[in-house]
Amino acid sequence: MIRSLSQPVRFHTRLLLPLTPRASIVSFIHRVRKTDCICSLEVQTGRRNMSVTAGSRQKFEQQFEATSGATNAVWIHNDTYANRSGHILKALAGDIEADVCVVGSGIAGISVAYELVTRGKHVVLLEAREVLSGETGRTSGHLSNALDDGYLEIQKKHGTQGAKAAAESHTWALNYVGELARKLGIDCEYRQVPAYTISQYSRNDAKHAEDLEEIKKEVQMAQQLGIDVEFNEGLQVKGWSSEPGRPDQRDGAVWRNQATFHPTKYVNGVLGFLLKQPNFRCFTQTRVMSVNEPGIEILGVGNKHVEVKTQYGNNVTCEYAVEATNVPLQKLSVVAELEYDRTYCIAIRVPKGSVEDCLIYDTAEEYKYVRLSACDESDDYLVVGGMDHKVGQENTGGRFEELETWTRERFPQAGAVDYMWSGQVFEPVDYMAFIGLNQACKRTFIVTGDSGNGLTHGVIAGRLIADEIDGQRNSWADLYSPKRMMSIVKSATTMLAHDMQINSQYKRFLQTDITDIEDLIPGSGGVMNPKTQKPIAVYKDENGNITKVSALCPHMKGVVCWNGVEKSWDCPVHGSRFSKDGLCVEGPAKGNLEPVA
Template sequence: MTTLPGTHESYWMDSVPPTPHPALDGDVEVDVAVVGGGIAGICTAWELARAGRSVAILEADRVAAGTTGYTTAKLSALHGLVYSQLARAHGAEGARLYARSQQDAVEHVAEVADELGADCDLERVPAYSYVESADGVDQIRAEADAAREAGLPASFTTDTGLPFDVAGAVRVTGQAQFHPRKYLTALVADLLDHGGSVYERTRVLDLDEGDPCRLTTENGATVTARDVVVATHYPVFDRALLFSRLEPRRELVVAAPLPADRAPGGAYLTTEQNTRSVRTTPYGDGRRLLIVTGETFKPGTGDTEEMYLRLAEWTRERFDVTEITHRWAAQDNHTTDRVPYVGLFHPGTEHVWVATGYGAWGMSNGVMSGRLLAALITGGASPWAELYDPRRLRGLREAPAFFRLQASVARHFIGDRLTTTHVDSVEEIPPGSGAVVRVNGQRCAVYRDGSGTAHAVSARCTHLGCIVAFNAAEEAWECPCHGSRFGLDGEVLHGPATHPLDRVDVSRE
């Protein structure tokens, strides 16, 4: 088994212990129920509580501990090379609205952190999208022009502060980075002070869109609310068929201390080399923690151990660091037109709202979602509501990405059933590893621990039935179709699945 560098934990989770909240153990009634306790759910609930609404957050695990706890935590309106694409797909006005909404989120975090006295390591830094190859310079110049036309303080440069040369970069000033859990912990405390409720270890299984709406939780308790916000990262309810327009992608992260005087002074991203994202954060004793993200892949595909090693080696070579202290992985969903879905869940509803599809930019988009949804729920307006409306139809512009996504899902849904597994029996699985194997005619996901004991669950994802695959680096089962993730004993780690994988007895294989 490959020895991977660093502690397998996010620095954000490792540096701020959880502040436990109770599970829901009885029926409650509120104005708004928010399903999901990540940055989007917490920000939405906080905005609504400040507006005088009674609010409850329902989180399946711990708040600010899912995708939000495993982010890179850049807070920026510069999202890779998005503005050239937005101008083509949504027009110049669509690109301007996107830029305004994202920069508004950056400034809002700074204002709220100051108001609440949140010591969240907030730093204002420039953001860069760069290329090392001369072949990409024209694209970078075009993006700088597009971002500037969208209203951002963007410019083309070759001077980035990175310890290696680049061929060109887009530079946008006035961006930020922060410690997401420190910030959200302050929001949750203020939410509780304003009468809000937070329920952890409370998985929601069903939604009745009546008047009022009713949510049913795993233990049978119900929540009655006039409005429901589904902020579960990937929506746990399929009634809007958003799964046909969302593509999950996963990225790996490694972190390494370095002297503060050697830390680059910005937030950086390139799509070259299967993505490299770089930032630093305060680490104490005159040091900074270098955080490097990359090696993008679909859940359930690729050799994650090899990708971790490749990312760690790139980090050591480029920044001359020796010790990798942390490693973790982040997951997000990409929409087929590059714009998140934030608004009413589907055309037939008036009181169910959704926030999803952040395309790896969940910090600014999560804050933006909270402000937008709070405005819409309280009867207000927003200039960018139409841009983010989940009910939008883009027709031919969206068609190529839509059909590519569906072809990928179909390939896994059908092809993974036809493919012969690489092991013929449980005994062939090495200790400390996992594989999908057919046992008595049933495809089983089997992990053998260090002692050789087999832990088997059904290999069929409980969301829509795709066959899961083993992620060796994180020791988890992943669905390549829609990104659901399960623990070795089948428990749900990441939606859209809400039910665990069934356990299977393979002792009499």
């Protein structure tokens, strides 16, 4: 038995064992940490490398292995975490090869894997924690071509052809989810519904008419791009109260043939299909630390492979790699062209059939988004989201209460709030996701920048990346290319303001949340800056037990902030997030927060 030690110890023992005539080297490696014991035996033969792993990794709270926060999204109501992990998946144990290595098991990673596997590629999918433990399981499940940033703004950045490509690709994606669900027999509650864009102001507000003019302009642009949408004066959503004194937000845009579904049932269903295919392998609890293209490739000559290195030394060699990790595993570059927001949702009971089955969006900057989801025989869930703010830069408290108040003012039939949760979105400065070959890369693809439409962006990524690997020209590729320049140049002012705002977050090096651990109330956390050493993130559980980790994000050394809603440490610089005991649950950071004695 190896006991925990007060200091990390690493030693390497090389043994020669008479295994087979082919055996040339046997290395026995012990890696011992205070809370991390790994013992691996690697046998190197003339044909292959094999690895046997024993012991256990550092233990983190199980909740954060399954999802990225302390709260639970409504999707577990009829698709529990246990059901998602019903597939028997294990950590990678040994070096392997594949045509393509996909990193990340959300809707983007699973969509890319599906497209490649069905085209005959041998695919390996790696997940740092468990399947669907990222943001796909914390969305609101909207599938829409009524894009968050609006086609007027997209047209300004990307031109009419770019806006048309955005409209076409998202329309294709929201339909494709339904087609694939039917093809694979996935019961994911997919259905097509109308979507309504309404003013944030009541009719008795002077700003209401001005707001409607902006909606009409957006409708006209969308119509020019081929979208089935119209302005409807007098539009009223069924179930929205018209009682005197309640918000009267009638009139708005009607987007036809939108869709809604159960995101985790869908992704889990596609994964189930993939696991039956001989050219697909999936490994969980396998954190990727780097994706490298060694050597030089010029005009197809030279290096033609990618090395994907994992946390515990087991690697994948492949022709292509895809980082479908919500945000790329890198320092800056594309990461600097993204903004990072938290968004909030509640699932509140309403009598079945009392509210129209539709999607609703208002025009507020921190806009509300609404849909229905299945609950039980007597009730539906009205899923209401909004109240966005920058990661780690505002108080997380009170958001759910504001959503509940907003909902009850408009839907007085609403009953109990059963679920409350938050998620994370990444906003590109030019409004469109980055999907394609990473900057300065020839064989490494990225998928990032969901811009509030991550589900359709993830599905689009499957087609775009599979087409490029197959050598097929896709008319949408230029719009989403991570190497695009013109729209980024047009966003220079936004980027400058964003960079200044990000750099200002380093002021936390001079600040402290608490001066004494005794200041913490049970169930809360705070950063203690003793001045004489690096800042420490301190959490006190309900029983008074203390957990201390480094407060420095391993990505770019920002000082993390306590998120009281999700019981997590959030970095205000580039949006990385960690569980209260330091497990990395959101990039661009790759490593955990280091334990502090």
